Amino acid sequence: MIIYMHPSWDSFNGAVYEAVTKHLPKEEVTVYAPGVEAFDPHLTWEEYKNSLNYEYAAELEAPHRDLQEAEHVLFMFPLWWGSFPASGKGFIDRVFSYGLAYELEGEKPVPKLNGKKASLVFTTGTPPDAFHEGGLYRNVVNNIDDHLLDFCGLELSTVLHFGDVIQASDEKRNRMLLDAETFARNLAFELTE
Secondary structure, three states: OEEEOOOOOOOHHHHHHHHHHOOOOHHHOOEEOOOOOOOOOOOOHHHHHHHOOOOOOHHHHHHHHHHHHOOEEEEEEEOEOOEOOHHHHHHHHHHOOEOOOEEEEOOEEEEOOOOOEEEEEEEOOOOHHHHHHOOHHHHHHHHHHHHHHHHHOOEEEEEEEEOOOOOOOHHHHHHHHHHHHHHHHHHHHHHHO
8 A cells, every 4th residue: 555645746756656666566566646636635523423433434444445455555755844744644643543543551552553564764965965965854754653653553664764855856757756766665575465
């Protein structure tokens, strides 16, 4: 399952998506692009309360099923203001629902997606060295891992970060796309084992 969070296919993130998906078995991959598709990212209070009773909106049936059936969830996103774009965050809010992705015993999380893996493929305008030296990389990855992946039982498999994408030369961008293809070939191999 791929969750593509950029609001456009016509972007460097879209090029990374193309580089990745051309090496994955298309019949086994479901793709959700909440920033591009007509997906309402707003989790209402009513919907949240209903989820506590295992009642979900009809439009969540397909993404819920795909999340449950996925062996590997791939989050593809540009890092904006230290997090996912709003549409991607809203997709997570609505699809990683109580009762489906997690439950609670008191305040203790009970993960429901155990046995599945997740990978992060993300871009920043910040150059990689500055992003790592300032601790931002660690903060971003640990935050997602601790507060989403581990919370729901997903095991973090791979992190692929492309930095300085706004100012990068065509040569550097092409190398990034080759790295994305290598990542995808390795993931495809893992999925077919």
